[in-house]
Amino acid sequence: MFRFDVYIPRDLRDALEALRIYGEEMLPIGGGTDLLVLYRQGLVKFKTLLDLWPLRSNLSYVKLEGGLVRLGALTTVEELESSELLKDKRFAGLKDACRTFATTFIRSLATVGGNVGVAHPLSDIAITLLTYDASVRLRSLDGERVIPLKNFYLDKRKTVKKPEELITEVFFSEPPNNASSVFAKLDRRVGHGMGYVAVGVYAELDNRLVKEVRIAFDSIGRPFPERALRTEDSLRGKELSEDNINRAIYEVLPKEMSRINDYRASAEYRIYLSQVLLKRALLEVGRRIGGE
Amino acid sequence: MSSVSEYYKIVEEVFEKYKDKEFLFVGRHSQRWDSVEKIKGKALYTADFARLYSKLVYVHSVRTKYAHALVKSIDTSEASKYPGVLKVITAKDIPGINDVGYVIPDQPLIADRKVRYVGDIVALVVAEDPLVAREAEELISVEYEPLPVITNPLDVVDLMTLKEKPHVLIHDERGSDILVHYKIRRGDIQKAMREADVKVEGVYKTPFQEHAYMEPEASIAIPEPDGSITVITSTQCPFDVRRAVAKVLGLTLNKVRIVVPAVGGGFGGKEDVANETAAKAALAAVLTDRPALAVHTREESIIGHSKRHPAIAWYRHAAKRDGTLLAVEANVVMDGGAYASLGPFVPWRATVHATGPYKVQSARVDVVRVYTNNVYAGAFRGFGNPQVIFAVERQIDLLAEELGMDPVELRLKNILRVGDETVHGQKLTEEHGVGLEEAVMKAVEASRWFELRREYAEIKGPVRKGIGIALFYHGNSIGVEGADYSSVTLIINRDGSISIRTGLTEFGQGAVWGLALIAAEILGVPPSYFKIENTDTSATPDAGPTVASRTTVMGGAATVVAAYKLRRRLNEVASHILGCDPDEVVIRAPEVYCSSDPSRKTKWVDVIEQSFWLGVPLQEFGYYRAPRASWDEETGQGAPYITYTFGAIVADVEVDIETGLVKVNKIYTAYDIGKVINRIGAELNAEGGAIQALGYALMEELIHDKDGRVSNPNLSTYYIPTIKDTPEIIPIWVEAKYRKGPLGAKGFGEPSFNAVAAAIANAVAHALRVNVTELPITPERVYMMLKSKQRY
Amino acid sequence: MSKVGVSHASWDTYRDIEISFKVNGKEVKVKVKPYERLIDVLRNKLGLVSVKGGCGRGECGACVVIMNGKLIPTCLTLAVRADGSEVLTLEGIAPEGKLHAIQKALLDTYAMQCGFCFPGVIMTSKYLLDKNPNPSEDEIKEVLDGNLCRCGSYLRFVKAVKLASKYINEGKIFFDESEVMR
Numbered sequence A: 001m002f003r004f005d006v007y008i009p010r011d012l013r014d015a016l017e018a019l020r021i022y023g024e025e026m027l028p029i030g031g032g033t034d035l036l037v038l039y040r041q042g043l044v045k046f047k048t049l050l051d052l053w054p055l056r057s058n059l060s061y062v063k064l065e066g067g068l069v070r071l072g073a074l075t076t077v078e079e080l081e082s083s084e085l086l087k088d089k090r091f092a093g094l095k096d097a098c099r100t101f102a103t104t105f106i107r108s109l110a111t112v113g114g115n116v117g118v119a120h121p122l123s124d125i126a127i128t129l130l131t132y133d134a135s136v137r138l139r140s141l142d143g144e145r146v147i148p149l150k151n152f153y154l155d156k157r158k159t160v161k162k163p164e165e166l167i168t169e170v171f172f173s174e175p176p177n178n179a180s181s182v183f184a185k186l187d188r189r190v191g192h193g194m195g196y197v198a199v200g201v202y203a204e205l206d207n208r209l210v211k212e213v214r215i216a217f218d219s220i221g222r223p224f225p226e227r228a229l230r231t232e233d234s235l236r237g238k239e240l241s242e243d244n245i246n247r248a249i250y251e252v253l254p255k256e257m258s259r260i261n262d263y264r265a266s267a268e269y270r271i272y273l274s275q276v277l278l279k280r281a282l283l284e285v286g287r288r289i290g291g292e
Numbered sequence B: 001m002s003s004v005s006e007y008y009k010i011v012e013e014v015f016e017k018y019k020d021k022e023f024l025f026v027g028r029h030s031q032r033w034d035s036v037e038k039i040k041g042k043a044l045y046t047a048d049f050a051r052l053y054s055k056l057v058y059v060h061s062v063r064t065k066y067a068h069a070l071v072k073s074i075d076t077s078e079a080s081k082y083p084g085v086l087k088v089i090t091a092k093d094i095p096g097i098n099d100v101g102y103v104i105p106d107q108p109l110i111a112d113r114k115v116r117y118v119g120d121i122v123a124l125v126v127a128e129d130p131l132v133a134r135e136a137e138e139l140i141s142v143e144y145e146p147l148p149v150i151t152n153p154l155d156v157v158d159l160m161t162l163k164e165k166p167h168v169l170i171h172d173e174r175g176s177d178i179l180v181h182y183k184i185r186r187g188d189i190q191k192a193m194r195e196a197d198v199k200v201e202g203v204y205k206t207p208f209q210e211h212a213y214m215e216p217e218a219s220i221a222i223p224e225p226d227g228s229i230t231v232i233t234s235t236q237c238p239f240d241v242r243r244a245v246a247k248v249l250g251l252t253l254n255k256v257r258i259v260v261p262a263v264g265g266g267f268g269g270k271e272d273v274a275n276e277t278a279a280k281a282a283l284a285a286v287l288t289d290r291p292a293l294a295v296h297t298r299e300e301s302i303i304g305h306s307k308r309h310p311a312i313a314w315y316r317h318a319a320k321r322d323g324t325l326l327a328v329e330a331n332v333v334m335d336g337g338a339y340a341s342l343g344p345f346v347p348w349r350a351t352v353h354a355t356g357p358y359k360v361q362s363a364r365v366d367v368v369r370v371y372t373n374n375v376y377a378g379a380f381r382g383f384g385n386p387q388v389i390f391a392v393e394r395q396i397d398l399l400a401e402e403l404g405m406d407p408v409e410l411r412l413k414n415i416l417r418v419g420d421e422t423v424h425g426q427k428l429t430e431e432h433g434v435g436l437e438e439a440v441m442k443a444v445e446a447s448r449w450f451e452l453r454r455e456y457a458e459i460k461g462p463v464r465k466g467i468g469i470a471l472f473y474h475g476n477s478i479g480v481e482g483a484d485y486s487s488v489t490l491i492i493n494r495d496g497s498i499s500i501r502t503g504l505t506e507f508g509q510g511a512v513w514g515l516a517l518i519a520a521e522i523l524g525v526p527p528s529y530f531k532i533e534n535t536d537t538s539a540t541p542d543a544g545p546t547v548a549s550r551t552t553v554m555g556g557a558a559t560v561v562a563a564y565k566l567r568r569r570l571n572e573v574a575s576h577i578l579g580c581d582p583d584e585v586v587i588r589a590p591e592v593y594c595s596s597d598p599s600r601k602t603k604w605v606d607v608i609e610q611s612f613w614l615g616v617p618l619q620e621f622g623y624y625r626a627p628r629a630s631w632d633e634e635t636g637q638g639a640p641y642i643t644y645t646f647g648a649i650v651a652d653v654e655v656d657i658e659t660g661l662v663k664v665n666k667i668y669t670a671y672d673i674g675k676v677i678n679r680i681g682a683e684l685n686a687e688g689g690a691i692q693a694l695g696y697a698l699m700e701e702l703i704h705d706k707d708g709r710v711s712n713p714n715l716s717t718y719y720i721p722t723i724k725d726t727p728e729i730i731p732i733w734v735e736a737k738y739r740k741g742p743l744g745a746k747g748f749g750e751p752s753f754n755a756v757a758a759a760i761a762n763a764v765a766h767a768l769r770v771n772v773t774e775l776p777i778t779p780e781r782v783y784m785m786l787k788s789k790q791r792y
Numbered sequence C: 001m002s003k004v005g006v007s008h009a010s011w012d013t014y015r016d017i018e019i020s021f022k023v024n025g026k027e028v029k030v031k032v033k034p035y036e037r038l039i040d041v042l043r044n045k046l047g048l049v050s051v052k053g054g055c056g057r058g059e060c061g062a063c064v065v066i067m068n069g070k071l072i073p074t075c076l077t078l079a080v081r082a083d084g085s086e087v088l089t090l091e092g093i094a095p096e097g098k099l100h101a102i103q104k105a106l107l108d109t110y111a112m113q114c115g116f117c118f119p120g121v122i123m124t125s126k127y128l129l130d131k132n133p134n135p136s137e138d139e140i141k142e143v144l145d146g147n148l149c150r151c152g153s154y155l156r157f158v159k160a161v162k163l164a165s166k167y168i169n170e171g172k173i174f175f176d177e178s179e180v181m182r
Ligand SMILES: Cc1cc2nc3c(=O)[nH]c(=O)nc-3n(C[C@H](O)[C@H](O)[C@H](O)COP(=O)(O)OP(=O)(O)OC[C@H]3O[C@@H](n4cnc5c(N)ncnc54)[C@H](O)[C@@H]3O)c2cc1C
Pocket: A027, A028, A029, A030, A031, A032, A033, A034, A035, A036, A037, A052, A073, A074, A100, A101, A102, A103, A106, A109, A110, A111, A112, A113, A114, A115, A116, A117, A118, A122, A123, A124, A125, A165, A166, A167, A168, A193, A194, B716, C057, C058, C059
């Protein structure tokens, strides 16, 4: 069926009740920038959409509270980008991800929760949030669950979220002052593109010493964003020097990354580009932390 | 026959009269007649009319599952019963002839016996809501017998022998999947090859390119009480659409009326697909007796209309040590996809231009166009020329490298000038207007070619720079492809305002405005007095198709004829009023006066009013037919086009050698388009053509998988340039006037695309010291080129 | 030829939802289907045909309007979402007989080609100028990056937004149509 009904909830509880009643026939819609495109192609089927927009009054926020950075699931990319929080260099990677995200008018609809919810390699905000080791807060009538984002994805377009759950928030610990991040992607045109490869890097440096580093790619093998844990390990506790970076990208990364061949690019080029972008991102994060 | 000589005489007489004059309107900046309505969002494009019809029905195309298969049976009974569905149409419901082929009848509107590509339609669902139609589609069952799918044209012919290979025929009814084979034979190739000091050779590949006009195809058909039908449609060729609709419905031409409102871009792509959308809408309208809308989604547009032909071209160039070109040999295979479309003509233009704008003493050129199961290829700005320009201009750069010459010097040694013969033996004279050398010199100077060519070669580090040049020529209008005529009606209304009616359609670039400027100049009336009426086959005269950069040259010539005749009559009337000689009448609307005594004056509206009462006709029909072109099928000798547009493009680029991303910084476009008539139109065309060609050079490529399905059928996977990709574009004009053209003008619609990608490719080759043989130059291709260079 | 009829009432089982919102300053009430997109309601039910459909997938920018101060693609927006909102389309950016500074500037820079992308380009530019009356060249390109123009008037868009910015800073927001250079 291409026609469908829409349920417009009064509040979160009402929404959760609707999900319970309708079960798998109902899908929540955030910005709809992913869902409505799939629907148009006949790739998702549902009888009713649960419109999450009315929940924005409570679920659209960017907060730093009690050592936690909290992003409401219905915060749009545009709102995130223009938030006070993102003026802080510690969140520079999130700023990159917002700035290079789609186009002006998609950013005004696409939500943080939706980006996490798509479970697809091309989800820039989710990639960056992985580098902050963020967690996803899920709500259902049964209560609340918190799932680390790194354990959230099961497969392409599959997550641990149950149909009756909603994503209400994504949160992570406030980074220390010696931290910053970078997000980068590259495609064949200068203007907006989805990226052959996308990479996020978060680091904490003591002088040049890597106290903590987290690296996430759009994919390192499975069809969703993941961390490059071994590459991170190879850098942790070392100096952020060109040599160490080269060792990480040439010797470690290829061992943990596999890529697909498709009409957009070959696996070989994707791995190569992952190396180039990671190297650039690591150098850039060093500069950012150093205040350059 | 006297009228024949008359229109030639008029065009030449007007050329002579104006050639040294300062123009009032021609060549100056002016605001198009439709720009204010468009800027206000009031201009109506086809789909915008839908809301006016309350009983409108939607036509949804059910397309094949397979790119190549026999259709065994089709069952639409369930779908027909689906609530909200008015009718499911299959091939057997077609009252007339089931064909919408543009040049040859090889393309059914609805597949009956077999399907040949993923865009083929097997049924039309007509419903009151487009979503209902999509739901009903799922109830249609079609039994197919899949056949082997051919996506590589080299599975149909061999590149070196051009012989057809054994395969399951796509057009079994024709007995061969080679559509056409064109040739040039000149001089003694073997001898030239033996005597040459240097030879260079290569194989060059160019991709399918999608027009991606912003307005997807749309047609609305309205059944009329007398059994005739009106179709509002987005097309470049309303008279061809009329023929197609009449054929499908089995009606005479006068029972089909095609109206063309504002059109959101065409670029060649809206030549033949409108046959299909208009016929679909018309069929649904007739069978349901309701107004019917057929509008393509973006995905349908991409898989369902013609593309630029991909080409695989093998070339060998031979030259003397001093750089003199001796011979060119070429085999070119063009992938035409599933249907002929404009396929009989595109390879011909490629053949004519296959050696570039150079003096070539000996040549052997063979160009074939084959059927495959890909999306069909047809017309696209440049029409076969960009593909061969890419190959030729890469070859010339290789030759320069081989000879140790600068690419510009080598080109200057060989380019066509007045007095030279083209490879077809056509002698170029002063009359043709040959401004290539001047274009090269100006582009070289503006771009600081010699300086940057040296400077960039020294650059080290991760970002390299390069500068490249490419030249072209482009035969004007359609040459021997068809009847090359045009016509225009000028109507002066009682209030002095003027209407222009022509079957040439305006699809965005403002070409038709050039006709108003020509008429304005000759009549002495400012362009703001003019309105160009929408094309309507029941009101505007057939002016031939709006293709092949014909509007200004052919439509302009017809306008000169009409305006000239009107002006002569008005001068007579004014001379009565003013009491001076008709030749002394000066029209500067709103004033009209005598040149000998400007105080003797009257008003433009009064001259018009007087003419009306005197019975002097205030409308005039102008017709023009191009001088005959000639072409020998076996040797390619003759005079294929009436004249040529020339150009030299310099591109200045930078390449990130780590990622492979190419960025174009500047494009210098030096064009000899004869007299520049519509300056704004020319500038916009130069910019727009360059940006499209930048896409062709760097990012655009429609990809089919092995089953013939399109991998990137939308605008987030098929990339076109955005505002961020757009470089600085520096237009340079050279006006080598074509004496037989309107006020000396030549055509420019397509040439603005032609050589830009080749110039970018040459610039990338310069930046990286690699041989670029394939478009688009994606980051991955750059990476691969650099990788193989390191290896050797 | 067989004519086919269909009974109107039977097939459409989906409910109508009445929404009310402000369009170009006017309150409107309209019945929509739950599955209807805002683009179709604006175009077909309210006659605002400046809102163009170029892709239906959020990829081209032809359909954008300003809703509650945000630039949104109406092809990816459910019509029910307009309930209670304020929508501005190209039809409403200047009083009758007047042109907005950005419209005037686009004419002054002779940017017009096929015009299909223009409604989106104008709305995007207005959105930018409302937020930032003095955008730099890079900021202009950043914001207009999603508005595809296949005719290639991009260079003129940049010039026009700068010119409009100048007009606005001089206090000239609206122009008489008669002021357009011919
Ligand atoms: C032209 C275009 C360009 C794009 N470019 C980019 C890009 O550059 N980078 C990028 O990362 N993405 C891009 N996208 C993809 C898309 O915009 C993002 O994935 C976006 O973040 C999705 O958010 P949304 O709110 O629109 O999600 P929706 O489409 O509303 O939902 C996506 C999925 O998540 C579920 N969902 C949404 N919200 C919730 C929730 N709160 N609780 C539970 N489930 C939920 C939905 O049911 C659905 O399955 C692009 C899309 C388009 C159309």
